[in-house]
């Protein structure tokens with residue numbers, strides 16, 4: 001870890017440089033910050049009270065506080081993206097001429113690399129991303145910094161009434177050959193910035209439905225392409241494990257010995273959208289399987305030594321289901337035998353009102369909860385899920401509008 005360095009710049013004041021193995025952060029008077037990956041691509045910034053995060057897909061998420069508890073999150077339009085990148089580059093160009101002291105010599109090439117990644121070049125790289133990846137629709141929050149490997153594309157079910165994340169593509173499993181090519185292209189795209197990422201996420205929506213022999217073949221490719229295991233003493237990039245989504249229907253298809261094989265291949269945690277433990281609401285959501293089957297699948301997965309991430313949908317079922325949604329979801333989760341390795345995510349439902357789910361709810365006489373009621377339900381879930389004594393899973397929020405890859 002290198003110490004923070006300071007450089008006076010007349011038009012600014014003090015400029016600080018935090019140079020780390022896989023990023024550089026520049027800070028103006030410790031008020032405005034902007035960070036870049038090791039090849040010089042803009043990563044993130046905090047400017048005029050707004051947080052910006054740039055995804056590998058080139059889009060930029062802007063986030064800021066609106067009230068003491070509210071947050072605004074949105075993707076920048078293309079003209080806004082250009083304005084932001086031009087602004088950041090103008091700031092770096094203003095600082096560059098002052099990096100003349102010998103002790104700043106290592107910063108100059110970094111800064112020159114940053115200036116070479118202007119808006120036009122960053123924009124052009126988006127087509128490379130889209131040639132390699134289908135859109136990365138969502139990841140669990142603890143995996144936002146994973147390297148996504150699309151072993152499969154899309155969702156094998158794709159019929160949940162509230163979920164439109166994968167409606168733009170057909171489900172497809174890659175062959176070992178095309179998966180290896182996909183991985184090699186990803187490595188080229190990431191370059192040395194792969195060191196910012198510490199895990200591998202098998203995409204897309206439910207890669208673990210891939211039949212076991214094919215899945216093992218694909219995992220073998222992963223092991224041939226990446227070093228997996230604990231961090232290396234020389235800081236060489238090393239992935240701490242493999243992670244993936246699974247829907248409940250798919251979970252039913254694998255046995256304890258299948259999961260043990262997957263654990264031996266480095267599968268560390270499986271994320272499952274239970275959404276609700278209430279049978280009636282579960283049917284309205286048209287999730288595959290049932291809450292009871294989810295409990296059984298989780299118990300099997302945990303027995304194999306793999307952790308789980310269970311996702312619940314706050315606000316699902318509106319006023320009509322609110323009470324039974326909370327009570328039955330908490331009851332099912334309490335029978336899963338979760339421990340401190342597991343995570344429960346609560347995702348606030350985001351729907352347009354004209355989607356299939358909203359229409360079905362409306363036809364049953366239900367109404368969407370107001371934002372304040374959803375927040376109340378989130379708080380109730382948190383309290384009840386943290387209740388039992390003993391090794392408890394982490395309970396955390398999941399906001400699909402906050403995701404960027």
Ligand SMILES: C[S@@+](CC[C@H](N)C(=O)[O-])C[C@H]1O[C@@H](n2cnc3c(N)ncnc32)[C@H](O)[C@@H]1O
Pocket residue numbers: 138155162163164165204205206245246247248271272273274275311312313347348349350351400
């Ligand atoms: C890829 S899916 C989950 C994994 C797996 N396909 C399954 O269904 O169990 C990711 C999660 O995104 C969340 N999600 C999907 N659509 C959503 C929506 N409209 N509003 C809020 N969360 C949503 C759900 O909680 C879902 O479990």
Ligand code: SF4
Pocket residue numbers: 155156157158159160163164165166205247273287288
């Ligand atoms: S919630 Fe999961 S299973 Fe349902 S459509 Fe979305 S990705 Fe597929």
